[in-house]
Amino acid sequence: MPDRLDAFLSHRGFGSRSQVRELVRSGKVTVGDAICRDQARHLRGEEVRVDGVLIETGLTAATLLVHKPLGLACSHDPGEAPLLEDIIPEDYAHLPMEPAGRLDRDTSGLLIVTSSGDLIHSLTNPRRHIAKRYRIAYSGRLSAHAAERCAKGMQLEDDPKPTLPARLILETPRLDGLSTATLILHEGRYHQVRRMIAALGGEVTALHRDRIGGLDLPRDLPPGQVRELSEVEQASLFVEQGA
Known part of the structure; x- marks a missing residue:
């Protein structure tokens, strides 16, 4: 752009x-x-x-679609290496590239990394209600009416306000004893998915984000790979999708 x-x-x-x-x-x-x-x-x-x-003009702005692998921190602190910026191509090193919403080291999946502060604000402002979909594996048994509690908003420890309404879809337990679920949020608090599942009685063992707005993580983009986001894809970030 x-x-x-x-x-x-x-x-x-x-x-x-x-x-x-x-x-x-x-x-x-x-x-x-x-x-x-x-x-x-x-x-x-x-x-x-x-x-x-x-x-020199060079590249003046960029928005990237990143498949974040496990193990990378969304930080600029060398003490937290390995870092997300390690997989961003050198072509973008002169730009102030930042993720539009972070994923912790133990979470994989779709990240938008951009030099546009306006885009970051639009994607992370809870008032925009941009949906983010997470695939979860967890241990333990969730409390009764877990989905209803998410839908009404939950009071998490140390948070002054309850969460925004979220959609929790429980799935059939796996043969290895773990259970899986899909959680769709419209905000991004600190470790929110893990804290919500813990408040419901479970413990997240694997976490992956595969959709933001109407944009799915492309199946042909393997973990650790990066490419530029097209204008059509950027527009789809602001389109609401179902589960």
Whole structure:
């Protein structure tokens, strides 16, 4: 998607957004052959110059679809290595890439990693009610009426507010003694799936996210692989789907 001029310059070391706005208003920035004083202008491949010096355009924005494998932390702290950023191609190293909602080290599945703060906000803001679907394996026996409790919202320990209504679909127990379930959330609290299952009497042993909004994790994208998200796929993130 086209990058805004202020974001483009900020990502290339010309200061904060407010500093970049002052720079653009000063008339020192040209886009194409003309001075540009509109910091919100969307770039579409034009040459950008500051004080007559050409700024290398390169890749100005990106949104990636990631199949996160187990074992990676969604962190920038080297002390928590291995990290999610280890599997992001070097082509995107100059961009401020962040996951739109984190998965813990012991959770696999669909992640959207983007340089767009607006997209991150849209996907993680509970008011947008973007559904996220999780496949769960768990031990133990869930309490009676577990699905109804999820549907009404649950009060979790140390949380001031109950969870938003969620959909829990229980499945037939497996031969290995574990049970499986699908949980669809519309928010993303700290370790929420694990805490909800624990509050219901179980313990999560495996957790995998395979859908955000109307976008399913592609079957042809193996764990640890990354590719760019298409515009059609990005739009599907905001389409509600059933179970």
